[in-house]
Amino acid sequence: MWFLCNDYVYEPVAYSLSCVQKASINWATSWDELPTRTRCRASLNWSQSVLGKPSSGIGKMWTIILIASFAVLGTSADIGPELWRVEAPGHHIAVRALADEGNVDVWGHTPSHTKVLVEAEAKSRVARALDEANLKHSVEVPDVLALVEEERAHMQEKRRKRESEQMDWTTFHDLEDIEGFEEWLNFTSSQLVQMASVARTLEGREVRLVRITDPSTPGPKKKIWIEGGIHAREWISPAVTTYLMHQVAVSPEWRDILKVTEWYFVPVANPDGYAYSFSSPRARLWRKNRSQNGPSARCKGVDLNRNWNLKWGVGASGNPCSETFKGKEPFSEPETVGLGRAMHRVRDIDVFITFHSFGQTVLYPWGWTRDPPANVKQLSRLARKFNEGVKAASGGRTEYEIGGSGPLYGLASGASDDWAYGALQVPFSYTIELPDTGSHGFLLPESEVSRVVVETNSGMHCMIGFLTNIGPCARHGTNRSKSVGFRGFRG
Ligand SMILES: [Zn+2]
Numbered sequence: 001m002w003f004l005c006n007d008y009v010y011e012p013v014a015y016s017l018s019c020v021q022k023a024s025i026n027w028a029t030s031w032d033e034l035p036t037r038t039r040c041r042a043s044l045n046w047s048q049s050v051l052g053k054p055s056s057g058i059g060k061m062w063t064i065i066l067i068a069s070f071a072v073l074g075t076s077a078d079i080g081p082e083l084w085r086v087e088a089p090g091h092h093i094a095v096r097a098l099a100d101e102g103n104v105d106v107w108g109h110t111p112s113h114t115k116v117l118v119e120a121e122a123k124s125r126v127a128r129a130l131d132e133a134n135l136k137h138s139v140e141v142p143d144v145l146a147l148v149e150e151e152r153a154h155m156q157e158k159r160r161k162r163e164s165e166q167m168d169w170t171t172f173h174d175l176e177d178i179e180g181f182e183e184w185l186n187f188t189s190s191q192l193v194q195m196a197s198v199a200r201t202l203e204g205r206e207v208r209l210v211r212i213t214d215p216s217t218p219g220p221k222k223k224i225w226i227e228g229g230i231h232a233r234e235w236i237s238p239a240v241t242t243y244l245m246h247q248v249a250v251s252p253e254w255r256d257i258l259k260v261t262e263w264y265f266v267p268v269a270n271p272d273g274y275a276y277s278f279s280s281p282r283a284r285l286w287r288k289n290r291s292q293n294g295p296s297a298r299c300k301g302v303d304l305n306r307n308w309n310l311k312w313g314v315g316a317s318g319n320p321c322s323e324t325f326k327g328k329e330p331f332s333e334p335e336t337v338g339l340g341r342a343m344h345r346v347r348d349i350d351v352f353i354t355f356h357s358f359g360q361t362v363l364y365p366w367g368w369t370r371d372p373p374a375n376v377k378q379l380s381r382l383a384r385k386f387n388e389g390v391k392a393a394s395g396g397r398t399e400y401e402i403g404g405s406g407p408l409y410g411l412a413s414g415a416s417d418d419w420a421y422g423a424l425q426v427p428f429s430y431t432i433e434l435p436d437t438g439s440h441g442f443l444l445p446e447s448e449v450s451r452v453v454v455e456t457n458s459g460m461h462c463m464i465g466f467l468t469n470i471g472p473c474a475r476h477g478t479n480r481s482k483s484v485g486f487r488g489f490r491g
Contacts, residue, residue, distance in 0.1 A: 013246070015177075015184030016165035025186045026194045051157075067128055079120035080145030081285075083107065083441075090114045091410050094133035098126060102299065102321025105285070108359065108438050115140065115438070117285065147443050148281045156397055169453045171446050172235040174278045175205070178242060178267055182210055189249045191215065192258075198266075199338020203290060205271040207335050212249050213262040221262040222468060223346060225426075227339070227354040227416060228266060230304050232273030234285045235444045236434045236452055237355040241381060242455035243269045244460055253461060256470045270304050270335060271352075274307060289333060293320035295388040302327040305354075306412065307336045308419035311368035315411035326414050339416070343424055351382075351428040351467065352420035355456075358441050359433030360398070362386055363405035365421040367431075368413035370406045375427060382428055382463055385473055389462025392472075393455045398435065400459075405431055425430050428467075432456075 034187050051337055088095055090109030091333035097118070098104045103126050111468040118126050130137050141147065158171040167173065167181040186193045213221065228241030245265045248254045268274050272290040276283050288301030299321040306316035309330035316326035343349060364379040366372075373379060383402045388400050401408070405417070421429035435452050437442060444452070465471035 012162070012168040013181060013184065014163060014166050014168045015180045017180070017183055017187055019458040021187050021285045022183060024190065025183055026190045027196065030194070052340060074260070080143055080282075081082065081117050081119045082123065082139050083144055084116050084118050084126075084137050085140045086114045086116055086130060087112070088133075091147050092133075092135070094129060094135060094375045098129055099324070100317040100319055100322050102317075102323070102325075103129070105287075105323045107441050115441075117144065134297075142324050144285070144443075145201050145281050147340055148284045151284070151443060151446070152281060158446070167242070169239060169450050171449065172239060173242075173267060175271055175275045178238055179208065181242060182208060182245075182267065185246065185249055196342070198342040199334045201289070201334055203270045203275075205275065207266065207269060207271060209336050210245060210265040210267065211263065212245065212258070214264070217259040218410040219262075219409055221260050222350045222464075223249035223262050223264065223348060224351045224464065225264045225343060225346070225349045225353070225420070226266070227269050227352070228269050229268035229274050230335075230354060230416065231356060232288070233284065233359040234287075234355075235277070235442075236357045236449065238267050238274065240355050240434060240453050240456045241265055241447050247457050253471075257461070257464055257468055260468050260470070261464060264342075264349075266339065269339060273301065273304075287323050288325065289335060291327075291333060302333050303414075304333060304335050305356075305416060306414035307331065307418050308340065308414050308423075309331050310419045310422045311413040314368045314413035315361050316414050324412070332412065336416075340419070343420065348419065349424065349426045350428060350462070352414050352417060352424075353460075354431050354433060356431055357434040358436055358438065358446065359409075360435050360437045361401045361403065361408060361433040362401065363408060363417070363431040363433065365404065365418050365429055367405040367409075367415045367418045368411060370404065370411070372404060373421065376404070379428060379430075382467065383430065386430075386432070386459040386463040388473065389459035390455045392462070393458035394451070398455050400432075428436075433449075 086095060087146045089111050090096070091107055092114070095104070095106070095114050098116070099106050103122045104118050107115040107117055109115065127137070134236070155171055162168070165180055167177060173181075182195060186195050192212050194211045196209045196211070198209045199207040199257050201207065207397070226241055226244065229238040231237070245267065248263055249259060270289050273286055273288055276290055277286045286301070290300055291302045293299055293301070303316065303324045303326065306326040307330060312330040313326060317324045319325060326334060331340060332378050344376035362383040362384060364373065364376070380402060387400045387402065390400060415431065418429045420426040434456065435448065460472065465473040466475060469475050
């Protein structure tokens, strides 16, 4: 039996920077010719953020959008969605049709049943379609919004207790916190950390890339690309990505590996969607970006993880109302275009990982076919190293399932991992579905955040340690007796 000692997992990081300090932030200029951005925001924005959430231009825009959305939703705004259990696998033709038409949002499935979120206005329609297909269903969670409200209350309580502008991993952080933290990390580790903006979203936000490398050690180095937050509601993904970014930059556990690696982090690949998911209880379960697909407010957004240009369209919806809407064409969205272009420019990426939730699985390509990829043995072996690291940190409590994403989750194309593997020839490309296995789904309790970030960091350390032959997971076990890695995280 073991438990995490929260005080020891991390020191909360105060990320407050003055405008003068922000002027020293190391924005990328030459290393990959990526576009740069304004070096210092108006100080007014920052002083407002100390007092509370700022009423920035974007914030005002959100207020307008929200009012507009509720106007469209009308009186149904206070009636929440339900989580249903349908006695059929996710690939059943009736379930698939309901999802493609945007009537249900599939949360997960097993060979015997599927869990779907059903909006109030769609309940009778969905029940009718299931009856017609002779599929039994039951209501598993009658009031999903109540769970969201609970989460919000908890977060507000945490925020009240926290110093302003302080990063930690006991709660979920909004986009403003994450960007402030990135800037702080850049400022305080300026020799190691650079930032760039790789895209500007429809609503004017940046998609940021944070590069971490030690310039005092010679290359060539293994290049590792970590993508977080491409699906808005999967809040544990940016939490894991920011934690890992922090550990790689500052932790002695990572120092030797950092000498031979070069990291590219995208903590929030879908900033418009992520910001929206924090804006109200009803927006909490938003998945896509916020593209305008037509006049209806309900049918906004493109699934950015169905929009990459590799076998685009297989297992993705052409209906803008669907949660898996693939977009009008491949790379129709500024986020995917900018990320793809940046990955092209970085070149020769060795490992690509995109963090999602939920499911506790390490998935390798392909998503568009059930056929195994060429180097399936190597992909599987490296995935097992991730699992080993997680098991070590969790005392065996947490374990990941490993497999191809097509065979395990059903066919879906246009995902970033398939594109990295197939179009960019990244030899080790994965989607990691973070905890849990379905009891809380997308609404992972905040009390789980510290455990998940620490375990994932340990998994990554073992995986990259194996790849670079450094540390406790080195292939020849050279350092095995010297360090068990992450022992200090346990209480
Ligand atoms: Zn996802």
